[in-house]
Amino acid sequence: MMADRVAQNAQLSMLLELSSSPKPGNVDRCHDFRDVSFQQFVISAVSAYPVFRRAALGEVGIGELILEAVKAWREWGLTGNTHFGSLTLLIPLAMAAGRPKALEIEIKSVLESTTVADAINFYKAFDLAGARVADVGDFSLKDKTAMDALKAQEKTLLDLMKLSKDHDLVAREWSTAFQRSFYLSKTLEENVSRYGLNCGVVRTFLLALSEIPDSLIQAKFGENVALQVSARAALALKDEGLSAASGLDRDLLAEDINPGSTADLIAASLFIALTKSLRF
Amino acid sequence: MMADRVAQNAQLSMLLELSSSPKPGNVDRCHDFRDVSFQQFVISAVSAYPVFRRAALGEVGIGELILEAVKAWREWGLTGNTHFGSLTLLIPLAMAAGRPKALEIEIKSVLESTTVADAINFYKAFDLAGARVADVGDFSLKDKTAMDALKAQEKTLLDLMKLSKDHDLVAREWSTAFQRSFYLSKTLEENVSRYGLNCGVVRTFLLALSEIPDSLIQAKFGENVALQVSARAALALKDEGLSAASGLDRDLLAEDINPGSTADLIAASLFIALTKSLRF
Numbered sequence: 001m002m003a004d005r006v007a008q009n010a011q012l013s014m015l016l017e018l019s020s021s022p023k024p025g026n027v028d029r030c031h032d033f034r035d036v037s038f039q040q041f042v043i044s045a046v047s048a049y050p051v052f053r054r055a056a057l058g059e060v061g062i063g064e065l066i067l068e069a070v071k072a073w074r075e076w077g078l079t080g081n082t083h084f085g086s087l088t089l090l091i092p093l094a095m096a097a098g099r100p101k102a103l104e105i106e107i108k109s110v111l112e113s114t115t116v117a118d119a120i121n122f123y124k125a126f127d128l129a130g131a132r133v134a135d136v137g138d139f140s141l142k143d144k145t146a147m148d149a150l151k152a153q154e155k156t157l158l159d160l161m162k163l164s165k166d167h168d169l170v171a172r173e174w175s176t177a178f179q180r181s182f183y184l185s186k187t188l189e190e191n192v193s194r195y196g197l198n199c200g201v202v203r204t205f206l207l208a209l210s211e212i213p214d215s216l217i218q219a220k221f222g223e224n225v226a227l228q229v230s231a232r233a234a235l236a237l238k239d240e241g242l243s244a245a246s247g248l249d250r251d252l253l254a255e256d257i258n259p260g261s262t263a264d265l266i267a268a269s270l271f272i273a274l275t276k277s278l279r280f
Numbered sequence: 281m282m283a284d285r286v287a288q289n290a291q292l293s294m295l296l297e298l299s300s301s302p303k304p305g306n307v308d309r310c311h312d313f314r315d316v317s318f319q320q321f322v323i324s325a326v327s328a329y330p331v332f333r334r335a336a337l338g339e340v341g342i343g344e345l346i347l348e349a350v351k352a353w354r355e356w357g358l359t360g361n362t363h364f365g366s367l368t369l370l371i372p373l374a375m376a377a378g379r380p381k382a383l384e385i386e387i388k389s390v391l392e393s394t395t396v397a398d399a400i401n402f403y404k405a406f407d408l409a410g411a412r413v414a415d416v417g418d419f420s421l422k423d424k425t426a427m428d429a430l431k432a433q434e435k436t437l438l439d440l441m442k443l444s445k446d447h448d449l450v451a452r453e454w455s456t457a458f459q460r461s462f463y464l465s466k467t468l469e470e471n472v473s474r475y476g477l478n479c480g481v482v483r484t485f486l487l488a489l490s491e492i493p494d495s496l497i498q499a500k501f502g503e504n505v506a507l508q509v510s511a512r513a514a515l516a517l518k519d520e521g522l523s524a525a526s527g528l529d530r531d532l533l534a535e536d537i538n539p540g541s542t543a544d545l546i547a548a549s550l551f552i553a554l555t556k557s558l559r560f
Contacts (some may be wrong), residue, residue, distance in 0.1 A: 004330040012326045015295075019319055029309055029318065039299055039477055040310065046292045049329060050284040077559040197319055280356040 001275065006056035006097045010090045013270035014045040014083060019264055020201035022211075022245045024233070025252030026263050034259075039199050042087045044209075047072040048053030055091050055238035061158055062114055063090050063121030077183065084131040085170045085216075085264035088122075089181065090271055092174075097275050108177045111158050118157035119150050140187050169215045169261040173268065181265060184208055185272035192278065195240075204247055205266050210234035214259035221257060229257060281555065286336035287329050290370045293364060293550035294325040297543055300324050301480035303348035304489075305532030306543050313335035314536075316342070316360050316423060324362035327352040328370075335371050336378030343401030343437055348540055350405045364411040365450045365496075368402075369461065370551055372454075376557050388457045391438050398437035399430050447497045449541040454547065461545060464488055469514045472558065475520075482525055483517065485546050488511045490514035494539035501537060 020040045021028040032038050051069040054060055059177055060068075069087045096106035123146060131180030150160070157174075164171035182206060210233040213226035229252065236244035252258070272277075298321045301308040312318050331349040331467035334340055340348075346431075376386035403426060430440070439455075445452035453461055464484060474481030485506045490513040493506035509532070532538070 004333075008326050008329060011329075012323065015326065016319060016320050017321055037477075039296060042295050042299055046288050046295065049288060049291075053284075094339065197317075 003053045003056035006094050007052035008163040009274040010052040010094045013267045017267040022249040024249040025258050043076050048078045052094045055094035062120050063118030063149050067121045067125040070129045081129045082177035086267040088170050089268040095102050114157035119160050181268040188269050188273050206237045207261045208232045214262045216260040283333045283336035286374050287332035289554040290332040290374045291329050293547045297547040300478050302529040304529040305538045323356050327356045332374045335374035341398050344397030347401045347405040350409045361409045361411050364409040367546040368450050369548040373551050382485045393408040394437035398441050461548040464549035468549050468553050486513045486517045494542045
């Protein structure tokens with residue numbers, strides 16, 4: 001696929017994920033967060049385009065591209081973390097989509113070819129983004145000496161992700177060659193075809209949230225809260241309209257509970273669906 | 281300026297214009313039209329990126345690029361007219377921004393170098409887009425024989441725009457080397473600095489609408505309605521909050537009155553401001 005088309009699909013995935021509403025607890029078309037606005041997410045998606053294009057052209061390593069994307073936020077005047085998780089999923093997907101074989105095959109080879117340099121650049125990007133995840137055993141992302149340890153033990157970025165797979169949804173995708181993103185992309189296509197674009201994205205988000213607790217909620221509020229949110233998402237799915245989703249949205253916003261990792265998964269699923277065949 | 285940066289500024293101008301709310305009578309973050317949704321405008325902005333990039337690289341003529349951009353809508357499954365006016369302003373601006381001298385100087389030379397081929401491609405694009413403007417004297421855009429007349433009389437795209445300058449805001453910008461867009465870009469910077477991004481864009485839109493009646497309203501509903509809308513925009517500006525703007529928005533939507541040309545001007549002003557210095 002042409003590099004521009006890949007970049008467009010990746011950028012559109014971010015923007016459609018952002019624009020669908022109500023997407024309980026996340027910034028969406030209808031509400032901002034106190035510290036980050038809808039417009040800032042739009043700027044972040046615009047800033048990522050050249051990085052996605054370079055990923056599709058296969059010019060540079062994943063770690064360097066993630067770091068470049070986070071540096072681009074700062075050049076555009078963005079101060080917080082907007083799309084760190086989404087970039088970590090979409091950049092390898094964009095690299096895979098730029099290659100000739102099927103996405104399922106190419107993504108494996110992209111992930112398996114990551115290096116120690118990718119891991120180090122990822123650390124730098126993580127630090128610059130001010131991202132939040134649970135600690136990763138010996139390679140705590142809060143620990144500045146981790147880089148030396150990475151080098152000494154020759155850990156690649158894929159190795160690092162495997163260490164985090166049980167407590168971070170993004171790392172889980174890396175460790176399973178994006179198994180769940182591919183599954184969700186099929187559900188997404190069915191939901192969009194049945195309910196239309198906005199409602200289809202919202203229902204896929206609710207399904208994803210109901211099936212596996214969000215790891216960002218877990219890192220901030222613990223397992224019990226994450227499980228309760230998933231149970232409520234399952235309930236909201238029973239309403240074929242969007243009023244139960246709107247109710248859940250109000251409650252999560254009031255408590256500052258943000259299923260951000262699930263939103264990242266939806267962006268990845270949108271990318272896969274757009275790359276394969278999704279049209280509106 | 282680098283081609284990617286130019287394309288990003290142009291795309292972001294479309295997306296920020298779209299996302300600001302309430303922008304009375306237009307599709308915005310808070311409401312769709314019956315026949316075209318917020319998401320379709322997002323897809324349209326994503327589809328335009330490679331065209332803006334090519335414009336900045338100076339590879340192709342304006343008419344061909346406008347036609348290419350409208351063809352891209354169809355490839356992305358968009359069936360209606362989303363950004364025809366905005367593209368007609370932003371493509372020459374992107375070409376100018378890709379050149380070395382100041383935007384005010386380069387835009388003149390870009391417009392003055394348009395050809396008969398640009399005029400013919402513009403006609404084709406206009407037809408494909410299903411755009412709406414008032415007729416242009418001997419060169420009615422509804423008239424299929426107009427292309428032959430254009431060729432016979434060797435009219436360039438700039439000539440064509442000059443014929444429409446009194447009854448179309450976009451053509452007026454072409455005929456005056458974007459005089460009003462440059463003026464509004466300064467106002468926009470002041471408003472964004474004073475009121476923040478969203479409110480700053482909304483107030484600049486209201487000011488533009490109050491100063492000169494919208495030509496799309498005029499083409500659809502006549503001069504009187506266009507003048508009344510401008511008077512109401514002037515009143516809404518007296519409210520430093522956004523509730524008067526919200527009231528005007530509700531009324532215009534109920535009557536299907538859409539100041540679309542003024543929205544195109546705001547996109548052009550955002551582009552100029554972003555190219556010069558605007559940051560958030």
